[in-house]
Amino acid sequence: MILDKFSLKGKVAIVTGSNTGLGQGICKAYVEAGAKVVGVSRRPSDETAAICGKNFYNVIADLSSCDVIPKVIDETLKKFGKIDILVNNAGIIKRQDSIEFSEEDWDSVLNVNLKTVFFLTQAVAQQFLKQNSGGKIINIASMLSYQGGIRVPSYTASKSAIKGVTMTLANEWAKYGINVNGIAPGYMATNNTQNLRQDEERSADILARIPAGRWGTPEDLQGAAVFLASEASNYVNGFTLAVDGGWLGR
Ligand code: NAP
Numbered sequence: 001m002i003l004d005k006f007s008l009k010g011k012v013a014i015v016t017g018s019n020t021g022l023g024q025g026i027c028k029a030y031v032e033a034g035a036k037v038v039g040v041s042r043r044p045s046d047e048t049a050a051i052c053g054k055n056f057y058n059v060i061a062d063l064s065s066c067d068v069i070p071k072v073i074d075e076t077l078k079k080f081g082k083i084d085i086l087v088n089n090a091g092i093i094k095r096q097d098s099i100e101f102s103e104e105d106w107d108s109v110l111n112v113n114l115k116t117v118f119f120l121t122q123a124v125a126q127q128f129l130k131q132n133s134g135g136k137i138i139n140i141a142s143m144l145s146y147q148g149g150i151r152v153p154s155y156t157a158s159k160s161a162i163k164g165v166t167m168t169l170a171n172e173w174a175k176y177g178i179n180v181n182g183i184a185p186g187y188m189a190t191n192n193t194q195n196l197r198q199d200e201e202r203s204a205d206i207l208a209r210i211p212a213g214r215w216g217t218p219e220d221l222q223g224a225a226v227f228l229a230s231e232a233s234n235y236v237n238g239f240t241l242a243v244d245g246g247w248l249g250r
Contacts, residue, residue, distance in 0.1 A: 005232040009034030017090030019045040021190035025218025088117040113158035134177025141182040170238030186244025188216040212245030
């Protein structure tokens, strides 16, 4: 039956950035859909654990370095025995005029949003091959995978790159039954956009351009996240799906 194809029953998912915002919403959706979830966060994901219950396990890891990748894989396998789904959600943004943007703000964003994402994805895909299981990779992209943005050059670089790498990996790994796709959230009300929402002028400009007439919420992303993690999307490869209240169509 078609709705059964959306079920994540028996699946094991890793979701990075699980303590808050979109990552927390994805953890909740996956547990509701039947999965066991390993949330990776640099601070404890206590609130997410309370929401998700016994099918959630928290691994503490700072994803600004690739050194933590073996720990993430090992702890997931120790706890739940396999990996079926990876959601690369953790990400940071630095806002500054490009004319004086610092090397530090360039490197820190590229490390978390791109380098660690690539090498964690590689490690998980190696595990999928070991398991002979196929699997699902979902990269959280952005409107700035499609557009330039303002005062966020390293973020735009990382999110444009992640959309491209999503296609590269899909091209190489579709033959193994590994689906690599992206989700490009629009303007969502989370910590990531707190400064933007506090800037009255920018906030009003953004809101006026969103056809849906409101900022998105973590709940808005849940349907796409479950779809791309489930059997229902087995023939979707290398695509970055916008969940943006119509922003890109404007
Ligand atoms: P958020 O509330 O700031 O969440 C970002 C998450 O990433 C947090 O859990 C954060 O942990 C984690 N993180 C950051 N650096 C990390 C590190 N070094 N190691 C481990 N975890 C780290 O914002 P969000 O909106 O939910 O963002 C989730 C994803 O969506 C990001 O990739 C973001 O770029 C993307 N996105 C957001 C929007 C939006 O409008 N909100 C739009 C497009 C794309 P801490 O809480 O410890 O910082």
